[in-house]
Amino acid sequence: MRSRGTLPLSSHTLGYQNTTTSKKNKEIDGEPKIKAIQLQKLVKGPNELTVSDLPDLQPSPDKYLIKVHAAATNFFDVLQIQGKHQQKPPFPWIAGNECAGEVAAQPTASKTTPKFKIGDKVFGAALGTFATQIHVEEVGLRPMPEGWSYAEASGLFYTAPTAYAALILRARAKKGDYVLVHGAVGAVGLAAIQISKALGMMVIATVNSDDKGRVAKRFGADYVLDSTKDWEKEAKACTPNERGVDVVLDPLGMIQRSLKCTRWDGRLVVIGFAAGEIEKIPTNRYLLKNVAVAGLFWGEYANNDPDSVVAVWDALLGLIAKGGVKPMMYTEKKFMGLDQMPAALNLLASGEAWGKIVVEIPQGKESRL
Numbered sequence: 262m263r264s265r266g267t268l269p270l271s272s273h274t275l276g277y278q279n280t281t282t283s284k285k286n287k288e289i290d291g292e293p294k295i296k297a298i299q300l301q302k303l304v305k306g307p308n309e310l311t312v313s314d315l316p317d318l319q320p321s322p323d324k325y326l327i328k329v330h331a332a333a334t335n336f337f338d339v340l341q342i343q344g345k346h347q348q349k350p351p352f353p354w355i356a357g358n359e360c361a362g363e364v365a366a367q368p369t370a371s372k373t374t375p376k377f378k379i380g381d382k383v384f385g386a387a388l389g390t391f392a393t394q395i396h397v398e399e400v401g402l403r404p405m406p407e408g409w410s411y412a413e414a415s416g417l418f419y420t421a422p423t424a425y426a427a428l429i430l431r432a433r434a435k436k437g438d439y440v441l442v443h444g445a446v447g448a449v450g451l452a453a454i455q456i457s458k459a460l461g462m463m464v465i466a467t468v469n470s471d472d473k474g475r476v477a478k479r480f481g482a483d484y485v486l487d488s489t490k491d492w493e494k495e496a497k498a499c500t501p502n503e504r505g506v507d508v509v510l511d512p513l514g515m516i517q518r519s520l521k522c523t524r525w526d527g528r529l530v531v532i533g534f535a536a537g538e539i540e541k542i543p544t545n546r547y548l549l550k551n552v553a554v555a556g557l558f559w560g561e562y563a564n565n566d567p568d569s570v571v572a573v574w575d576a577l578l579g580l581i582a583k584g585g586v587k588p589m590m591y592t593e594k595k596f597m598g599l600d601q602m603p604a605a606l607n608l609l610a611s612g613e614a615w616g617k618i619v620v621e622i623p624q625g626k627e628s629r630l
Contacts, residue, residue: 296599297355297392303344307606308358310342312599316602317394323372324396325377332390332602333359333416334609334618336535350388357391357602361405361415365394377402384414391602393622401564403574406581413588416448416617421586422573423532423559427510428460429576430569432528432557436461438507438564439500441522444513445482446473446615449532451589453510454480456577459585465499465506467492467515476615480589496522516554517542523552531556589616596620 294317298310320326335358340346342356358531361384367375376399377383385402389395405414427449428434439598440457444450445466457464458481467483468474474485486492497503505524509516520542523529529552534540546552562570580586591614596605602620609618 273459276290295392297389297393298357298599298602299353299355299392300342300436301353303426304342306343307603307610310603310606315392318396320366320369321396323368324368324398325364325368325375325383325402327360327362327383327385327395327397328365328624329360329362329390329393329395329622330411330624331361331415331619331621332357332392334602334605334620335359335419339606339610347566347625349461355389355392355395357384358388359415359418360390360395361411361417362395368399370506375399377404381382382414383412384417386418391599391620391622393599403578405580408425409581409588411478412619413590414622415619416590419559420448420589420617421452421456421577422570423557424449424510425456425573425577426559426562427532427557428453428508429529430573431530431557432508432510434460434462434508434528437463439463439465439506440508440510441465441467441496441506441519442482442510443467443519444512445485446480447512447535448589448617449512450510450618451476451480451616454482455586455589457481459580459583462508463499465496480587493521500524514538514540516540517546520546520550520552523550525551527552530553591616591618598623 296312297315297513299313299315304310318326326546338356338358341348364377364379364381364383367379368596382405383402384405385393385397387397387401403418434440440462442450442464445454445468454464454466454477465484465486466477466484467486467488468477469488475483481620486495497505500506505522505527507524507527509519509523509529510532511530512532512535516529516531517540519529531554577586596619599622605618605620608614
């Protein structure tokens with residue numbers, strides 16, 4: 262059973278859902294202005310996705326109008342288009358949940374002074390990002406880091422805070438800790454490696470190929486272990502006096518094996534189960550090793566602990582400004598245009614790529630399907 266992921270913050274924002282093309286727009290402009298991957302029904306997989314022409318979006322009373330320049334892919338996007346995710350929007354709806362772009366219009370009836378100005382570069386999250394335009398609430402937007410491209414920033418909104426919250430809020434990691442990161446070259450894993458190193462920790466990364474090992478090293482991992490072999494003893498051997506690791510970050514479903522190399526009084530964080538079955542572990546294992554096992558549901562912080570969301574982003578943007586966290590975008594293949602989204606999602610689902618897979622979306626006269 263694969264993890265179904267979570268959709269943080271403004272995932273309930275459904276973007277543009279009109280299924281018809283405005284006659285007025287056709288008469289004025291000769292053609293629609295919006296291109297989007299809109300679903301009228303569930304599909305079996307990414308190859309069944311198609312690009313639709315939709316009317317131009319208008320300014321919203323309570324949301325920003327964003328010109329989307331790049332959209333990032335997530336595993337839960339693949340689940341959602343098949344109806345396998347817990348969040349099932351009413352039809353029709355536009356796929357995608359993460360993007361970066363330019364503010365085209367502020368909310369028209371905001372009760373407070375809008376944080377972002379027209380022309381500001383932002384990244385964020387809302388359902389409907391696989392499109393050339395989208396409406397997004399202010400809570401779902403952040404200013405684009407200086408020096409980052411739209412493509413690089415488009416995949417930042419989910420992965421970096423997930424890694425930071427797992428490491429700091431749940432594991433209480435500190436300088437000098439040895440951190441074991443599973444799925445180390447996934448986007449969350451690469452973020453965790455960088456954040457750990459920026460805060461003075463040692464990182465032991467597990468990967469399933471030599472190529473991915475080189476990627477983990479490039480992003481700062483101190484040790485790289487082969488996840489297809491017996492890595493538990495090796496992980497302990499990487500720590501002082503073979504005491505075991507202080508912290509485990511697990512988006513795969515590797516807690517039971519990780520207990521073998523966790524030190525007494527260690528902390529383990531469950532982030533997901535992407536590797537397979539949800540584990541069933543006898544709780545006496547936790548007692549005998551005096552460990553703490555915590556779960557992370559980052560998406561619910563916005564509802565239950567919004568102050569921590571602000572604190573996490575303040576810390577992250579500070580690390581980014583100092584160069585402690587760099588872009589995690591997959592660079593071995595470039596995807597340009599919404600018609601490339603199926604190929605990008607298929608690559609993501611294959612598990613063969615690393616980092617964040619992004620599709621750039623040209624605007625205006627440069628726009629293509």
